[in-house]
Amino acid sequence: MELSGARWRKSSRSNGQGGACVEVADNLSGVVAVRDSKDPEGPVLAFGPDTWREFVAGVVRHHCSSSALS
Template sequence: MTPDLSAAAWRKSSYSEGGDNNCVEVADGYPGVVPVRDSKAPQGPALVFGAEPWAVFLATAKGEVR
């Protein structure tokens, strides 16, 4: 089931450096899932990932998993 994201508080990556909205945004406060959207299209669709797969993705992106 997709959570209601109408009141989501979105935040950009700390690595975005305030660039031209070419960022991924995530919303906190949704137990067990991580909503993700494209900052260039805030009214567009959001993807919702399980918290564990999202953590593995981030660790891999940081080079912590080989």
């Protein structure tokens, strides 16, 4: 997979301390790439755009549900 044009970003909620973050590149054609910020030269997970949207929506639903808040 060609990643030279990837624009990596971290969550705005990431404090940058400790390096326990994931970075996402969603500017690539037909793929969303995810990597560990502590190991930028390491392995990359690749998801199709629809799969990535479903994953993020599931995280948001779980985070915002009343059972997750109790």
